[in-house]
Amino acid sequence: MTTPVVEAINLAEKFPGKVTADARPGYSGWIISKENLVEVATFIRDEMGYDALTNLCAIDYLEQKMMEVTYQVFKTTGGPVLTFKAQAERVDPIEIPSVVSVWPGAELQEREAYDLYGIRFVGHPDLRRILMWEGFDGYPMRRDWKEAFYEEDAKPLKSRWPEGKHKLAETRATFGDNVAFKPGFDPDKWIPSDPEELLYATLKNYKSEVKDGIKTDHVVVNMGPQHPSTHGVFRAVAVLDGEIVVSIKPVMGYLHRNHEKIGERNTWLQNIPYTDRLDYFNSMYNAWSYALAVEKMMGITVPERAEYIRVIMGELSRIQNHLILFGMLWNDLGSYFTPALYAFEERELILDIFEAVSGSRMMCNYYRFGGVVRDIDEASMKKIKELVFDRLPGKIEEIDRLLSENEIFVSRMKGVGYLSPEDSIAYSVTGPNLRAAGVPYDIRRADPYGIYDRFEFDIPVRHNSDLLDRYHLRMDEIHQSLRILQQALKQITEGPVLAGKPQYTHRVPVGEAYGRVEAPKGELGYYVVSNGKGNPYRYHIRTPSFVNITSMEKMCVGTKIADFVAILGMVDIVLGELDR
Amino acid sequence: MYGYGKGILKGLGVTLKRFVESYLEDLNWIGKKYSAEKTAFHSSKNQRGTFTIEYPEQKLPTPEEFRFVPFLVYDEGESGKKEIRCTSCGICAKACPPQCIWIVRTTDPSTGRPVPQPAEFYIDADICMNCGFCAEYCPFDAIKMDHDYEIASYGRNLLNKERLMKSASYYASIRPLNNAREVEARRAKEAAKAAKAG
Ligand code: SF4
Ligand code: SF4
Numbered sequence: 001m002t003t004p005v006v007e008a009i010n011l012a013e014k015f016p017g018k019v020t021a022d023a024r025p026g027y028s029g030w031i032i033s034k035e036n037l038v039e040v041a042t043f044i045r046d047e048m049g050y051d052a053l054t055n056l057c058a059i060d061y062l063e064q065k066m067m068e069v070t071y072q073v074f075k076t077t078g079g080p081v082l083t084f085k086a087q088a089e090r091v092d093p094i095e096i097p098s099v100v101s102v103w104p105g106a107e108l109q110e111r112e113a114y115d116l117y118g119i120r121f122v123g124h125p126d127l128r129r130i131l132m133w134e135g136f137d138g139y140p141m142r143r144d145w146k147e148a149f150y151e152e153d154a155k156p157l158k159s160r161w162p163e164g165k166h167k168l169a170e171t172r173a174t175f176g177d178n179v180a181f182k183p184g185f186d187p188d189k190w191i192p193s194d195p196e197e198l199l200y201a202t203l204k205n206y207k208s209e210v211k212d213g214i215k216t217d218h219v220v221v222n223m224g225p226q227h228p229s230t231h232g233v234f235r236a237v238a239v240l241d242g243e244i245v246v247s248i249k250p251v252m253g254y255l256h257r258n259h260e261k262i263g264e265r266n267t268w269l270q271n272i273p274y275t276d277r278l279d280y281f282n283s284m285y286n287a288w289s290y291a292l293a294v295e296k297m298m299g300i301t302v303p304e305r306a307e308y309i310r311v312i313m314g315e316l317s318r319i320q321n322h323l324i325l326f327g328m329l330w331n332d333l334g335s336y337f338t339p340a341l342y343a344f345e346e347r348e349l350i351l352d353i354f355e356a357v358s359g360s361r362m363m364c365n366y367y368r369f370g371g372v373v374r375d376i377d378e379a380s381m382k383k384i385k386e387l388v389f390d391r392l393p394g395k396i397e398e399i400d401r402l403l404s405e406n407e408i409f410v411s412r413m414k415g416v417g418y419l420s421p422e423d424s425i426a427y428s429v430t431g432p433n434l435r436a437a438g439v440p441y442d443i444r445r446a447d448p449y450g451i452y453d454r455f456e457f458d459i460p461v462r463h464n465s466d467l468l469d470r471y472h473l474r475m476d477e478i479h480q481s482l483r484i485l486q487q488a489l490k491q492i493t494e495g496p497v498l499a500g501k502p503q504y505t506h507r508v509p510v511g512e513a514y515g516r517v518e519a520p521k522g523e524l525g526y527y528v529v530s531n532g533k534g535n536p537y538r539y540h541i542r543t544p545s546f547v548n549i550t551s552m553e554k555m556c557v558g559t560k561i562a563d564f565v566a567i568l569g570m571v572d573i574v575l576g577e578l579d580r
Numbered sequence: 581m582y583g584y585g586k587g588i589l590k591g592l593g594v595t596l597k598r599f600v601e602s603y604l605e606d607l608n609w610i611g612k613k614y615s616a617e618k619t620a621f622h623s624s625k626n627q628r629g630t631f632t633i634e635y636p637e638q639k640l641p642t643p644e645e646f647r648f649v650p651f652l653v654y655d656e657g658e659s660g661k662k663e664i665r666c667t668s669c670g671i672c673a674k675a676c677p678p679q680c681i682w683i684v685r686t687t688d689p690s691t692g693r694p695v696p697q698p699a700e701f702y703i704d705a706d707i708c709m710n711c712g713f714c715a716e717y718c719p720f721d722a723i724k725m726d727h728d729y730e731i732a733s734y735g736r737n738l739l740n741k742e743r744l745m746k747s748a749s750y751y752a753s754i755r756p757l758n759n760a761r762e763v764e765a766r767r768a769k770e771a772a773k774a775a776k777a778g
Contacts, residue, residue, distance in 0.1 A: 155674075155679055156673065156674035156675075156679065160673040160674075160679055160682050160683065161673040161681075161682075161685070162668065162670060162683065162685035163684060163685070164673065164681075164684055164700070165684060166682040166700075168738070266677060269675070270676075270713075271677075273677050273709055273713070341631070342594075345631045349623060352623045355643055355645075356644075359643075359646055363709070363710065363711070365712060365713075374645070390625050391625040401590055401594055402594045402595070405586070405590055406587045406590075407587050504671065504675040
């Protein structure tokens with residue numbers, strides 16, 4: 001399959017005075033004047049066919065006194081992303097029009113940019129903080145914002161060598177001083193003055209009504225943050241009419257650690273082990289996208305063998321990701337832990353391989369710019385082959401037999417959580433859930449990276465867009481992953497696994513890059529900007545969990561609250577990458 | 581509805597098979613329950629029966645590349661003197677992502693010039709993310725990742741130079757292949773140097 005040609009329309013000619021080409025060295029795409037953003041964005045969507053927005057993030061150009069918002073959009077028919085930007089002077093209040101009216105999937109991402117950069121998106125339906133909390137002072141991703149443990153703008157820190165007298169971190173910023181509050185704000189005395197205003201206001205306001213002589217009320221239910229079905233610390237606030245969900249909002253950020261800020265302090269290389277902590281089930285896939293972005297800027301080509309190893313590890317990772325999802329879903333649906341542990345057995349065998357090859361079961365730290373850190377040893381190669389050719393096909397079939405046709409299970413899933421294909425695209429849903437809505441979009445085919453164009457495999461599609469289809473689709477995907485693995489294991493050749501010599505510092509030319517991969521949960525993208533120094537100037541991660549949750553409300557309204565558990569389970573979130 | 585319940589029965593068949601298997605498989609290992617052979621069987625393609633192992637009686641073998649909090653390698657010199665390999669070059673401290681390595685370089689008191697040896701060397705093991713960068717980029721094979729993962733304690737795990745030092749023979753025992761490769765590389769380097777000098 002060939003990659004569709006890059007968009008030929010010259011936006012600058014089409015919209016003179018409103019759009020200019022981004023001519024900064026190392027940059028690409030278009031700069032749209034913010035007054036005309038919505039107009040041009042609508043054109044991009046309707047006339048040029050970029051129906052889905054994938055990434056939206058802010059960049060603080062402190063020296064240039066400018067805030068920029070970058071948008072990456074794609075066509076669900078395939079092809080690379082289109083990048084455009086809007087800029088605003090860096091003087092508060094910073095305002096940029098919201099594109100939620102064009103791509104509803106921008107909702108949470110705009111809230112994130114507002115929360116971390118203080119950009120006000122005019123026209124956004126619900127602009128509130130999202131990862132930070134209401135009493136928090138400042139916008140932590142701004143270049144001039146400093147954290148409590150701040151030492152220097154960038155690592156390596158001078159205090160570590162050659163005069164590295166150790167100091168305990170907790171003595172440098174003691175408990176109580178390690179957080180910044182708004183002036184006059186006392187956390188012990190603070191009561192949200194009007195909770196309605198903060199969160200519940202965004203859920204629809206209801207008045208009690210009289211039905212058949214009985215006065216009824218809607219009930220607000222908080223699911224989480226410690227609810228077992230939320231798979232971590234995720235909270236959803238729902239308004240219920242009896243058992244039926246009338247409105248629901250996600251609340252998140254409990255695991256927020258400002259990963260992106262840490263990433264800007266880190267050197268380029270130091271970010272790789274941190275990516276393992278995003279979607280901690282797929283650390284073998286996470287760094288791929290980051291490596292792609294940086295390799296693009298540095299112009300490195302990855303050796304053949306390393307490309308094969310990436311595919312092998314990536315697809316193994318996809319299989320074990322889907323197995324976890326099945327296990328946890330069955331658990332959520334009440335079959336308790338027996339099936340979950342069956343699914344985990346196969347996963348453990350895959351993790352054994354990861355451990356032998358990379359040194360760790362879950363925090364693999366296996367990718368390097370220009371390849372991978374070490375070759376697969378012979379014993380592990382043998383084990384991978386045994387798993388892929390002999391064991392997994394049979395075991396997957398057994399897992400399929402275990403519950404796929406179980407009548408209780410099927411009745412809990414059939415027709416539940418429907419999201420139309422149009423809505424799926426509009427809400428930027430990617431990954432298995434998009435394909436279960438009948439949209440055959442998979443980056444491995446639509447915008448191929450690595451060597452995926454060499455393998456024969458199908459993109460499974462299902463059409464009912466309910467939970468059952470999402471479940472079956474993932475089962476199909478495991479079979480396709482096995483197909484890819486079988487081909488890769490036959491084709492792989494000997495050779496080096498890393499381009500050049502191992503280095504711990506990297507020179508990355510000035511510019512920007514967006515790397516994207518089809519991670520098991522959906523599109524995982526890294527938007528990185530280099531200013532030529534040893535650390536990324538901007539390091540943004542577009543994670544599938546975070547963006548896919550945008551459509552949660554759409555899927556839940558009208559269903560029973562008990563179904564929310566299954567719907568959320570099927571969105572396949574992991575809090576490490578949802579909160580970052 | 582005709583056939584309703586077939587799916588449930590099919591699934592229960594799987595559970596039943598597994599249930600029986602776990603007993604049958606145990607029969608094969610009578611008297612060898614804690615053997616290395618049995619542990620190896622656990623992570624083989626033929627694995628069946630009970631999947632869990634009984635830690636701490638049974639432990640999964642750690643593969644050679646397994647990495648846990650690093651240690652400093654010393655060579656045993658004459659009369660058992662510990663000769664630390666580290667030259668306090670600082671590369672590991674610079675590469676370390678959470679910046680948990682702290683090194684004080686030794687200076688010669690008479691000349692005030694740096695001596696290639698660390699005076700103090702700390703690893704804040706509670707901050708260490710076990711990434712292995714320090715071992716990967718150390719040019720002197722002086723810092724290596726450990727296999728000993730049982731280091732839980734009630735306090736802070738701040739490891740100083742004394743605690744960090746482990747012998748080269750220990751290193752060779754946990755990472756035989758890596759060690760052999762490195763010994764060979766060092767020998768080749770020495771030989772090249774000698775040839776150049778000669
Ligand atoms: S351990 Fe290695 S990298 Fe670290 S200071 Fe010593 S010699 Fe340098
Ligand atoms: S393993 Fe990684 S985090 Fe730990 S000391 Fe070495 S470089 Fe630092």
